[in-house]
Amino acid sequence: MSFQKVDEIAQAKFNVEVNDNRRLVGAVEHTLKKHSSRGGHTLSTHQDIFTYLIDLLKNKELAATALKIANQYKSYFIDKRTGCYHHTPLLIMEKVVAKRLLTLKSKSVKNSFEMDSAFFEACKDLPYRLTEKQTDAVLSSISEAVSCITGGAGTGKTTVLRTVLKAYNYLNFKIKAIALSGRAAMRLHQSIGFPTSTIATFLREEPIDDDNYIVVIDEASMLDLSTMYKIVAHTNPNVRFLFVGDYNQLPPIGAGLILADVVKSSVITNTELDVVQRQDATTGIPEYSNIVKNGSMPSKLSVGHIHFHEVSLDDVASKCVLLYQQKPCGSQIVAATKKLTSEINLICQSKVNANSERLRFTQYGDMFQMDLYLHDPVLFTQNNYDAGVQNGSLGKLISVEQSKNNYGVVKLDDTDEEIEITKPLLDSLQAGYCITLHKAQGSQFKRVIIALSKARMLDRAWLYTAITRSEDELHIVGTKERFEQAVSSLSAHHIRQTYLSTLLSDNV
DSSP states (O other), X not given: OOHHHHHHHHHHHSOOOTTOHHHHHHHHHHHHHHHHHHHOOSEEOHHHHHHHHHHHHTOHHHHHHHHHHHHHTTSEEEOTTTOOEEEHHHXXXXXXHHHHHHHHHHTOOOOOHHHHHHHHHHHTTXXXXXXXXXXXXXXXXXXXXXXXXXXXXXXXXXXXXXXXXXXXXXXXXXXXXXXSSHHHHHHHHHHHOSOEEEHHHHHHSOOBOOSSEEEEEESGGGOOHHHHHHHHHTBOTTOEXXXXXXXXXXXXXXXXXXXXXXXXXXXXXXXXXXSOOSSOGGGOHHHHHHHHHTTOOOSOSSBTTEEEEEOOGGGHHHHHHHHHHHOOTTEEEEESSHHHHHHHHHHHHXXXXXXXXXXXXXXXXXXXXXXXXXXXXXXXXXXXXXXXXXXXXXXXXXXXXXXXXXXXXXXXXXXXXEEEOOHHHHTTEEEOSEEEHHHHTTOOEEEEEEEOOSOTTOSHHHXXXXXXXXXXXXXXXXXXXXXXXXXXXXXXXXXXXXXXXXXXXHTO
């Protein structure tokens, strides 16, 4: 229930007075949590808190009293230098994470003969020589107990990571590679050849007490504070950390900004790879994405393999479907909201796959049907490790025949494995013509169609991330005005109020 509803019940049924300390402290804590969840902040200004608190309590004097009492109860701490409010649980988590990273930083060692041997052994089977920056990234990741490898799509992060892990394997370290989403974890496994898991699975396993481990966190831009705190609590203080990602991409959904803060502090060694190795320069995508990342408008909205389609925002869905119809194979539509995603999926089904058989099944004598048709691209939205699918797995519905224990078959895109649809899987299956960008993060597609919209989350980081999902061909659908608004909207790592980078810098 909302705070307002609980407050109403408390006053009406439990005789809680308007000036009851429990009510006032609860209002302050609710306000702090609300500010954190709205913008991902870990600290707040007085104005952020006081204005909302007045609105909540409907009384300015009572709001001021609430802040005083909540301070006495240690619900928050005030930063003496900035006057900002630190919500106590978030401050504790940031301090714990900072302490662990600084402790690991102090354990870093200079290159030794053993490390040099591991480096040369890891590089032996590479098809080409590493660049100078890639070499720096490998060497620093071996010698530092905590480090970062960052860079945009196609800059060689995966090649470097694979080399780093070969070196650690040579040094007899145990390797734990994790990522936030199931699809990112699956891609990571295919790229590096070592076992991987989602962070959720990792945290359900026994804690790591052995200090001869390295934990690799891929797509670390998606890592929020509470998750990093849990990872720290789940590992021996000597376990090494390696963060891999692109801090210019989509920020975490939860509070905090771990990767961006670590890089911003300049305390933890970070090697930023900035030369595109993978994408063909003739596509124009690497240059285009860099211009957007830096907050500038491309001189030409359509260039190379990039095509901008000027349509009103009301017509975005139908235009995206039209573009999808032209080349369904290898195409993926991405959108910012679930509402627009659902709209595009429904139109796509009616235009691209109208005559296919619908997924129907009988259960307990009754007939049921889903908004899925034979040959639809589909998306799994939950992890199911027994079935071999993860949140974000994409595939194609190749059978809608019901048997005793399943309701059809999905062929996965990445592995070509055929998955029988059981009842638990049925509940997590939806059409995949269009997916949200959060589901696409960590993946690449030959041809990407970006659906612009009025969504607040569609800022520079969102747009940059969407553009870099494409390997070869990109279509952007919407108005030039909305595109410009997105490019000029500062990304989360510019505007989120967090404290981790300050903690790291102040305690070196």
